[in-house]
Amino acid sequence: MKASLLEKISHAHMPPTLFYRFEYDPEKCTHCMTCYKTCPTSCIQWDEENKRPYATGLNGIELACIGCNNCEAVCPARCIHMRGEYRVLKGRYKTPEEKFGEMAPPMPFGEKDRGRPFEQILGDLTQTEAIIFKRRSVRLYKSKPVPEEYIKRILEAGRFAPSAGNGQPFKFIVVTDREVNRKIDQISAKVLYMIKSLYAKKSRWRKFVVTALSLISANKWDQRPIAAMEKVRQTNGSITFNAPLVIHILKDKRGISKPDIDVGICASNMVMAAQALGLGTCYIGFIASTAPYAPAIKKTLNIQYPYELALSLCVGYPKVSYDNPVSRGPVPVEWIKRN
Ligand SMILES: Cc1cc2nc3c(=O)[nH]c(=O)nc-3n(C[C@H](O)[C@H](O)[C@H](O)COP(=O)(O)O)c2cc1C
Numbered sequence: 001m002k003a004s005l006l007e008k009i010s011h012a013h014m015p016p017t018l019f020y021r022f023e024y025d026p027e028k029c030t031h032c033m034t035c036y037k038t039c040p041t042s043c044i045q046w047d048e049e050n051k052r053p054y055a056t057g058l059n060g061i062e063l064a065c066i067g068c069n070n071c072e073a074v075c076p077a078r079c080i081h082m083r084g085e086y087r088v089l090k091g092r093y094k095t096p097e098e099k100f101g102e103m104a105p106p107m108p109f110g111e112k113d114r115g116r117p118f119e120q121i122l123g124d125l126t127q128t129e130a131i132i133f134k135r136r137s138v139r140l141y142k143s144k145p146v147p148e149e150y151i152k153r154i155l156e157a158g159r160f161a162p163s164a165g166n167g168q169p170f171k172f173i174v175v176t177d178r179e180v181n182r183k184i185d186q187i188s189a190k191v192l193y194m195i196k197s198l199y200a201k202k203s204r205w206r207k208f209v210v211t212a213l214s215l216i217s218a219n220k221w222d223q224r225p226i227a228a229m230e231k232v233r234q235t236n237g238s239i240t241f242n243a244p245l246v247i248h249i250l251k252d253k254r255g256i257s258k259p260d261i262d263v264g265i266c267a268s269n270m271v272m273a274a275q276a277l278g279l280g281t282c283y284i285g286f287i288a289s290t291a292p293y294a295p296a297i298k299k300t301l302n303i304q305y306p307y308e309l310a311l312s313l314c315v316g317y318p319k320v321s322y323d324n325p326v327s328r329g330p331v332p333v334e335w336i337k338r339n
Helices: 004-011 034-038 069-075 117-122 125-136 148-159 178-200 205-218 224-234 260-276 285-293 295-301
Strands: 023-024 044-047 054-055 080-083 170-175 245-252 279-282 307-316
Touching: 004 205, 023 125, 034 044, 034 069, 044 080, 044 117, 069 080, 069 125, 080 148, 125 260, 148 170, 148 245, 148 260, 170 178, 170 260, 178 224, 224 285, 224 295, 245 260, 260 279, 279 285, 285 295, 285 307, 295 307
Parallel strands: none
Antiparallel strands: 023 080, 044 054, 170 245, 245 307, 279 307
16 A cells, blocks of 8 residues: 555654564685675675674664675575565555565576576576576676777677667766776765765654655665665775776667666666676666766766766676575566456
């Protein structure tokens, strides 16, 4: 049921929520710290004294986890699991009461895949499906540069993305200069720190500001990205993870219909092409979402009308393997079949 205005107002800031549960087997752990280094949020931390990872919350957030299961994907010993579910119980960001099913690993062939080893499932798939199920967001890169031929092949995959009316409302800015990436990261991080500070402490005025903003631009004020902003702070503003290549995808504001959708499809083409070339990628929304408040980003990247930054992609060779399958939450599906 849709939340009433009163519920939206009273639970916009830190709504009552059920969180995932962190499970860890110290016997199996190899202390490689990869879970901690690659966690996209501030959830997985490293206890230096006891040489073990632990999961943590963030102010009002009990567990600063977005349920991406990155920690499971990268763990060579498979000693970490995020169980349970994330469920906002009240307010605008409330997750549906109805259960559509449990979190589950890839099951392209349905029930017969339950409990089947992932490698076996992969063996029965097309190459494209294998790329889809094996892709992970990579946040730890080798310093090795991406060959220019590969960069061009990735851009070409983007150029051939479908778009509304074949309008191709894109422009690509390709940055291989790490100093430029670092500069953009730092500018964007400053804006993120300001946003994060609204959630930092329980105070009336912060609560008021978040509530007011959530009424104007609801999608931007969900509590989960805040945990990722805290991670940016803990890694000294490293938004693009020192990747050797960042591709910024700009949308032409005059694009037919909804150019943001075209950008998403274009980015997905590029990500799949990169994965097929043995590269890792990570979608980065933080730079685009902070750019409107940071003119220095536009200036550094020379972004001018009719273009606007819509999404950025980190690309590079992964430093660690992301081979373990992860589970994903269910998505409601309705079939309308002919009798
Ligand atoms: C539009 C979009 C924006 C994203 N922005 C960021 C980002 O700024 N930083 C980051 O670390 N991950 C970002 N991600 C990656 C998501 O966190 C990730 O896709 C999700 O947790 C699922 O994990 P997976 O990609 O490993 O399957 C973004 C993903 C998308 C699609």
